[in-house]
Amino acid sequence: MPVRPHVVIVGSGFGGLNAALRLASAPVDVTVVDRDNYHGFWPLLYQVATAGLGSDDIARPIRAVYSDHPNISARMGTVTGVDMDHRSIELDHEATIGYDFLILAAGSSTTDFGIPGVAEHAFPLKTLPDAVRLRNHVLSTFERADADDPSTADPGQLTIVLVGGGPTGVEMAGALSELIGHNLAGDFHHLDLTKARVLLVEKDDHLLPGFAPKSQEWALGALRSKGVEVRFGTKLDKVTDDGVSFEDGTSVASRTVVWTAGVRANPLADLVNAAKGRAGTLRVGPDLSLGGHPEVFVIGDLAAIGGRDGDQLPQLAQVAIQSGRRAASNIKRTLEGKQTKKFRYSNHGIMATIGRRSAVAELPGGVRFQGTPGWMAWLGVHLIFLIGFRNRVVVLVNWAWNYLTWDRATRVILDDGSITPTGQPRV
Ligand SMILES: Cc1cc2nc3c(=O)[nH]c(=O)nc-3n(C[C@H](O)[C@H](O)[C@H](O)COP(=O)(O)OP(=O)(O)OC[C@H]3O[C@@H](n4cnc5c(N)ncnc54)[C@H](O)[C@@H]3O)c2cc1C
Structure with a gap:
């Protein structure tokens, strides 16, 4: 049998998975390498962190996704090197895989902008373990506060500080206020939860960058009506074990600081010798290939892709999905001896939810929804794009249950054994 090109x-993630599926019936063999054995649906990560969904509700085993496609194999491993001269990648367990075509789709990671204490004391929200760790921590601090003598209570125990007013900060703030007000208030009879605070701090003078001012104002009003405190023009100076201090000289005692502010390209980009775009991303040509390497494509959050106005496209799921499909189609065209095509991003809109029946959605053509219609649009879009029929059913059932009862059902502390429900180390 002739050897087929190896992609x-x-x-x-969003980009790599859509690229692979586009190659499912092509005359190529595809190997998909991922450090995890699951595909994660990050737009719902905050719901795992706030006990609305379980971690496996938003994850699908990668091998299951490709099981019906004999030309696609999955391989679990972290890629630690890319050798474009010899057309091979290196994995952490010292394996090497050769390729004819390469698609780099390793996404983005968190950056702390060098702010002291962020890496040590703040909670990031980028991966499933991050979300579970944050949920454990929030629930554990409330358990600890319940066990403490109120006269000597730690002032930061019931204060949650969210840094960054983008969609993740806004969604977390809304969901945490509902978790505290509707679930923990019922769970902890002896704790005075009027003292619990959710504080969202943003360095600019508005929330949700990229949204229209009307949507930003609406989201701000919705958060404040839920009791979330929002502070603008507030730059973080440092984070410590017991709180945060700001550049204006003020400080807040808090045992839970959530860092949603900084995103940069996955460190894999640093290993590739190529021109860089914003936040360490890899600059690609109009057909998404790397300069001088027509056999290497970069997509999604890892890529600096120029939009119609020349600006770099934002790190969004739709950009990753569409660029993944375009890169795969360009590989097929190359094999057919045709010219590759330019990537053209089609904007399907942006949305963010603040809580129950509360969201902002902006669709192409200036169509905007707020409140319940925005929330319905948000629910529908997230269900459609969630990978796997089982996950869709489970998430739908969870949402319906939550809607009818206000119950955020996964209020379980699933730690690694290092803390007890009262926050003390296990012996
Ligand atoms: C909390 C959160 C909320 C978000 N909400 C929204 C939203 O509401 N709407 C929206 O449009 N976008 C949202 N985004 C952004 C969106 O998720 C990303 O733009 C999208 O996931 C980018 O797709 P990708 O394929 O480039 O990367 P990812 O989907 O992140 O996939 C990258 C994959 O690469 C793997 N990987 C990383 N490094 C390596 C390595 N060295 N070796 C092997 N495998 C590796 C990872 O395990 C992962 O599976 C959100 C992101 C986060 C974190």
Whole structure:
């Protein structure tokens, strides 16, 4: 049998998965390498962190996604090197995989902008373990506060500080206020939860960058009506074990600081010798290939892709999905001896939810929804794009249950054994 071209895809997130599926019936063999054995649906990560969904509700085993496609194999491993001269990638367990075509789709990671204490004391929200760790921590601090003598209570125990007023900060703030007000208030009879605070701090003078001012104002009003405190023009100076201090000289005692502010390209980009775009991303040509390497494509959050106005496209799921499909189609065209095509991003809109029956959605053509219609649009879009029929059913049932009862059902502390429900180390 003739040897078929080998396409290697690094990362099975939104971009990598859609690239692989586009190659499912092509005359190529595809190997998808991912450090995890699951595809994660990050737009619902905050719901795992706030006990609305379980971690496996928003994850799908990668091998299950490709099981019906004999030409696609999955491989679990972290890619630690890319050798474009010899057309191979290196994995952490010292394996090497050769390729004819390579698609780099390793996404983005968190950056602390060098602010002291963020890496040590703040909670990031980028991966499933991050979300579970944050949920454990929030629930554990409330358990600890309940066990403490009120006269000597730690002032930061019931204060949650969220840094960054983008969609993740806004969604977390809304969901935490509902978790505290509707669930923990019922769970902890002896704790005075009027003392619990959710504080969202943003360095600019508005929330939700990229949204229209009307949507930003609406989201601000909705958060404040839920009791969330929002502070603008507030730059973080440092984070410590017991709180945060700001550049204006003020400070807040808090045992829970959530860092949603900084995103940069996955460190894999640093290993590739190529021109860089914003936040360490890899600059690609109009057909998404790397300069001088027509066999290497970069997509999604890892890529600096120029939009119609020349600006770099934002790190969004739709950009990753569409660029993944375009890169795969360009590989097929190359094999057919045709010219590759330019990537053209089609904007499907942006949305963010603040809580129950409360969201902002902006669709192309200036169509905007707020409140319940925005929330319905948000629910529908997230269900459609969630991977796997089982996950859709489970998430739908969870949402319906939550809607009818206000119950955020996964209020379980699933730690690694290092803390007890009262926050003390296990012996
Ligand atoms: C909390 C959160 C909320 C978000 N909400 C929204 C939203 O509401 N709407 C929206 O449009 N976008 C949202 N985004 C952004 C969106 O998720 C990303 O733009 C999208 O996931 C980018 O797709 P990608 O394929 O480039 O990367 P990812 O989907 O992140 O996939 C990258 C994959 O690469 C793997 N990987 C990483 N490094 C390596 C390595 N060295 N070796 C092997 N595998 C590796 C990872 O395990 C992962 O599976 C959100 C992101 C986060 C974190």
